[in-house]
Structure formats: structure tokens, C-alpha cells
Amino acid sequence: MTAIRASAVSKSFGTVKAVDDISFEVAAGSTTALLGGNGAGKTTTLSMLLGLLIPSSGTITVLGEDMARHRYRVLPRLNFSSPYVDLPHRLSVRENLTVYGHLYGVPRLKHRIAELIDELELGEFIDRQSGKLSAGQKTRVALAKALLNHPALLLLDEPTASLDPDTADWVRGYFQSYRDRTGATILLASHNMTEVERMCDQVLIMKQGRIVDRGSPAALIDRYGRDTLEEVFLDIARDRRRPALEGQRP
Amino acid sequence: MTPSPASLSRRRIGAMCLRHLYILKGSWPRVLEMAYWPAINMVVWGFTSQFLSGNSTWVARAGGVLIGAVILWDVMFRGNLGVALTFMEEMWSRNLGHLSVSPLRPHELVASMLCMSLIRTVIGVLPAALLAIPLYHYSIFTLGLPLLAFWANLMISGWAMGLGVSALVLRFGLGAESLAWVLIFAVAPLAGIYYPISTLPAWLQPVAWALPPAHVFEGMRAVMFEGRFRADLLASALALNVFYLMVGVGLFLRVWHGARERGTLLNVGE
Numbered sequence: 001m002t003a004i005r006a007s008a009v010s011k012s013f014g015t016v017k018a019v020d021d022i023s024f025e026v027a028a029g030s031t032t033a034l035l036g037g038n039g040a041g042k043t044t045t046l047s048m049l050l051g052l053l054i055p056s057s058g059t060i061t062v063l064g065e066d067m068a069r070h071r072y073r074v075l076p077r078l079n080f081s082s083p084y085v086d087l088p089h090r091l092s093v094r095e096n097l098t099v100y101g102h103l104y105g106v107p108r109l110k111h112r113i114a115e116l117i118d119e120l121e122l123g124e125f126i127d128r129q130s131g132k133l134s135a136g137q138k139t140r141v142a143l144a145k146a147l148l149n150h151p152a153l154l155l156l157d158e159p160t161a162s163l164d165p166d167t168a169d170w171v172r173g174y175f176q177s178y179r180d181r182t183g184a185t186i187l188l189a190s191h192n193m194t195e196v197e198r199m200c201d202q203v204l205i206m207k208q209g210r211i212v213d214r215g216s217p218a219a220l221i222d223r224y225g226r227d228t229l230e231e232v233f234l235d236i237a238r239d240r241r242r243p244a245l246e247g248q249r250p
Numbered sequence: 251m252t253p254s255p256a257s258l259s260r261r262r263i264g265a266m267c268l269r270h271l272y273i274l275k276g277s278w279p280r281v282l283e284m285a286y287w288p289a290i291n292m293v294v295w296g297f298t299s300q301f302l303s304g305n306s307t308w309v310a311r312a313g314g315v316l317i318g319a320v321i322l323w324d325v326m327f328r329g330n331l332g333v334a335l336t337f338m339e340e341m342w343s344r345n346l347g348h349l350s351v352s353p354l355r356p357h358e359l360v361a362s363m364l365c366m367s368l369i370r371t372v373i374g375v376l377p378a379a380l381l382a383i384p385l386y387h388y389s390i391f392t393l394g395l396p397l398l399a400f401w402a403n404l405m406i407s408g409w410a411m412g413l414g415v416s417a418l419v420l421r422f423g424l425g426a427e428s429l430a431w432v433l434i435f436a437v438a439p440l441a442g443i444y445y446p447i448s449t450l451p452a453w454l455q456p457v458a459w460a461l462p463p464a465h466v467f468e469g470m471r472a473v474m475f476e477g478r479f480r481a482d483l484l485a486s487a488l489a490l491n492v493f494y495l496m497v498g499v500g501l502f503l504r505v506w507h508g509a510r511e512r513g514t515l516l517n518v519g520e
Contacts, residue, residue: 013513044513050351053513076353084516085347088339090268097273102265103352129276145348 001062003153003185004049009058011044020209021058024188026202031186032178033196035229036193036206037237042189045206046155049187050080057215058103063153076104079145086138089131091235093122093141096130097148104149120174137223138168143171147178154178156188160195168192193230205228205236212236256359262354266362267369274373284370287451288324288378296386314388314475316444319431319467321379321390323443325401326463328374329433330415332367335428337416341424347516354505361498363416364409371405387404388436393470396479402468406463406491411437414497417505422513442467462490 004026011019015150021043030061034042047053049060051071058068065074087096094113101109117123120140123169125133146154160168172195190196196203197217206211213236217229224232274281289516300318340346344391383389441463447455458464465487472480509515
């Protein structure tokens with residue numbers, strides 16, 4: 001089963017090609033990372049998968065539906081989290097979850113919110129204004145919003161950016177357990193190599209709008225003859241060695 | 251069965267209204283401010299009206315014509331502001347990204363903005379209208395059923411303008427937010443709020459008649475001065491309003507689509 005299929009997708013802003021003819025598939029129930037430096041096209045790719053951004057060319061199929069034609073059939077079944085957006089600051093956490101619960105048509109909403117309060121330990125600040133929370137608390141709330149509708153597909157843009165190591169570790173653990181429990185598919189864009197190594201089955205490495213390499217973290221590390229994914233990333237970012245193209249181990 | 255793309259979900263529109271009602275519930279100064287300016291405006295024009303009624307035969311012929319006008323003008327002003335502020339609240343709170351990947355359709359967002367505008371206008375204008383009764387012994391409610399027609403038409407005019415402003419703010423960013431307060435005043439001189447359209451220079455009168463509020467305020471004066479309801483003025487105001495509202499909705503939805511092409515929905519905000 002394929003959760004996401006992108007075929008020859010490009011996005012240009014004027015003369016700038018942000019994403020250049022990328023194709024990939026994400027298997028249902030897997031966790032995949034989009035890895036790349038700043039401006040590599042990760043957020044643009046995620047935005048196109050969500051339908052926030054219309055591709056200049058190419059086709060995107062998400063959960064079996066063509067996003068150009070049937071986006072609203074898919075949206076109730078996916079959710080996302082991004083550091084570029086916030087929940088309304090003046091609403092309490094409970095009010096925000098209630099509003100989004102109604103928007104997503106979540107059945108037995110009060111019960112679902114109570115579940116999330118319990119699972120994500122929101123009880124201490126559930127009635128506090130969202131704008132008055134710490135970064136760690138805000139991340140938990142963003143996570144609660146992202147999980148409110150039991151999404152079959154989670155798209156996460158830098159899910160642990162600006163979190164302390166303890167909270168970041170807790171968040172990663174939560175995503176893994178959510179995937180294991182529900183069989184959901186997770187696609188995340190990240191700069192954090194440890195996170196990607198720990199969480200992901202597949203990595204798509206982007207550079208200047210193109211996918212320049214792909215594979216499981218272990219396969220990439222092996223192919224580049226490195227010890228960590230970070231070293232692989234630096235090799236690619238600095239054009240040091242391209243074994244995949246040369247067809248030999250360095 | 252999947253609902254058609256054009257169908258409206260009351261649940262989702264209600265959720266968006268609930269989101270804004272939560273803000274009002276949590277901030278009584280906001281609610282007070284909504285009622286404050288229309289009330290102050292009405293008080294100023296009330297005294298002006300009292301003064302003029304002893305010095306102007308025109309005002310003396312229909313006591314309350316200026317107070318009625320200022321209250322109805324506030325309906326249009328608040329209608330416009332209600333739509334634009336409801337939308338800008340989403341931009342200020344950087345919430346558009348979440349909304350645009352939720353199942354909420356753009357036209358449902360528009361419908362919720364209009365609902366909230368109605369609620370905000372009632373909160374803003376009703377206290378001023380009620381205050382005029384003990385202060386100046388003038389009740390706008392004596393206009394009877396025509397009042398509903400005037401209110402509805404001015405409200406729709408405000409909606410059309412508010413949607414246009416929201417589209418401009420979405421297109422050009424929050425730097426354009428002051429348009430919500432200032433653009434409507436470009437219409438004020440042509441709307442004939444306090445004077446008949448015949449007062450305007452001949453070359454400007456066709457421009458005024460192309461605007462729905464000119465028909466509404468002429469209609470209001472016809473009721474107050476002549477005691478008759480001008481259905482022709484109401485019909486022309488309604489026809490113009492339908493046209494302008496369609497333009498406003500169309501413009502907003504076009505700009506929304508353009509924002510998805512330019513990728514600005516994710517990173518709009520303060």
C-alpha cells in the first residue's frame with residue numbers, strides 16, 4: 001500500500017525553481033524523512049503534499065486521492081504540525097482543541113480531548129491561553145491538535161525544532177508509539193540526523209530542490225562508508241563524495 | 251457519500267464562529283470597545299441634531315434623521331470591520347496554515363466571517379440605538395419593517411467591502427490592514443448619509459447611485475420625511491448589493507487560490 005505518491009513534481013516561484021522534478025513514494029505505515037539543508041525544498045514539498053501549495057507541474061496522490069481534484073476527501077484523514085504556524089494565542093488549549101475537533105468532525109470530542117490530555121500530559125495547562133505556554137508545552141499542544149482526528153497520515157515539519165533534548169526525545173518516542181499503535185504513516189522534514197536515524201525507515205535527501213539520494217538510514221550510511229547519517233549529509237551537502245553515482249564504496 | 255465541494259457545513263462554520271466567540275467571551279474590553287465607538291458617535295450626532303433642529307427647518311421636519319443616519323452608517327462600518335477583523339485575527343495569530351489544511355473550505359471560512367460580522371455589528375450598534383431612546387427621545391425602531399431592509403442592505407454592503415479588504419490584506423500582507431478602517435470612508439461622501447444625493451455635483455451623482463448605501467439612505471429619508479417606503483430604492487440597493495457581494499466573494503476566493511499558488515498561506519502573520 002502506498003500512502004503518498006509524487007510523480008514529476010516541480011514548483012517554481014518566478015524564475016526560482018524551489019522543487020525540481022521530484023518523484024517518490026511513501027509506503028503506508030512507514031516513517032519517512034525529507035532531509036536537506038536550508039532552502040533544499042523540504043517545506044515546499046510538504047506544503048504541496050498538504051495542498052497548501054499548488055505544484056507548477058506533476059501529480060500528487062495522497063491516501064489514494066489525487067490532491068489536485070479531491071483534496072477535501074483527504075484532509076479529514078491527515079494532519080500536520082509546523083513551527084511556521086500557531087494555534088490562536090488567546091484561546092485556551094481546551095478551546096483550541098474543541099474548535100479543531102469540530103472542524104475535523106471528531107466524534108465524541110470531549111472524550112477524545114480527555115484522552116489527549118491524559119496521553120500528552122496536558123492537564124496542568126489545558127485551560128491556560130495557548131499564547132502563554134512554554135515552547136515544550138506548545139509542542140505538546142501542537143501534537144494534540146495534530147492527533148485529534150486520529151490521522152492516517154501525519155506530516156511534520158521540523159517536529160522537534162527548538163525543543164530541549166529531553167522534550168525532543170519524548171516527542172520522538174510518542175510519534176513512534178503512535179505509529180506502532182495505529183499503523184499511521186509519518187512523513188517528516190528535519191535537520192536532526194539523530195531523529196531521522198532513530199525514527200525513519202526511509203530517507204529522501206534533498207538538495208537545491210531535487211532528491212539527490214534515498215534509502216534507509218542504515219543503507220545510506222553503509223553506501224557512503226560513514227558512521228552516522230550526519231556524515232552522509234555533510235558529504236552530500238559539500239559535494240565531497242558521491243558513491244551512489246560512482247557505483248563504488250569510498 | 252462525499253459532499254459536493256460547493257456544499258456548506260454548518261458544523262465547520264459553527265466551529266469557526268465558536269473560535270471567535272471564545273475570544274469575545276474571554277475579553278470584555280473587546281466587547282465594550284465594539285459598543286463604545288458607535289455609542290460615542292451617536293451621542294455626538296445626537297447633540298448636533300438637537301442643535302440643528304432649532305436652526306434648520308430640514309432637520310426640524312424629521313427629528314432624528316441625523317441620529318438614524320449615523321446608526322445605520324455604523325451598521326455598514328461595523329459590517330465591513332466585522333468581516334475584515336475576523337479574517338485578520340487568523341493572520342495575526344498565524345492560524346491560516348492550520349485552517350487551510352483542515353477540512354474547512356474557503357467558502358465556509360467566508361460564511362463564518364459573515365456570521366461573525368453580523369454578531370459583532372449587533373453587539374456594536376444595538377446599544378447605541380437603545381441609548382438614543384432615553385437620551386434624545388428617538389427610537390430608530392419606529393422606522394418599523396423598513397429598518398430591517400435598510401439594516402440588511404447596509405450590512406451586505408459592509409460585507410462586500412470587508413471581503414475586498416480581506417482579499418487585499420491576504421494578497422499584500424498585514425501592511426495593508428489599515429484599509430479595513432480607512433477604505434470605507436472613501437464611500438462615505440458618496441453614500442448620502444447626512445444629505446440627499448442631489449447635494450452632490452451633477453457629475454458625481456451617477457457614481458453615488460452606483461453604490462447601494464446611496465439608495466438606502468435616500469430610502470430612509472423618504473420614510474422619515476414623506477412617510478412612504480420606496481420599494482424601488484430598496485430593489486436597486488438589493489440588486490447592487492448582490493453584484494458587489496459576488497464581486498467581494500469572488501475576489502477573496504481568487505486571492506485565496508493565488509495564495510496557494512504563491513505559497514503564502516503557511517507563513518502569513520505578524
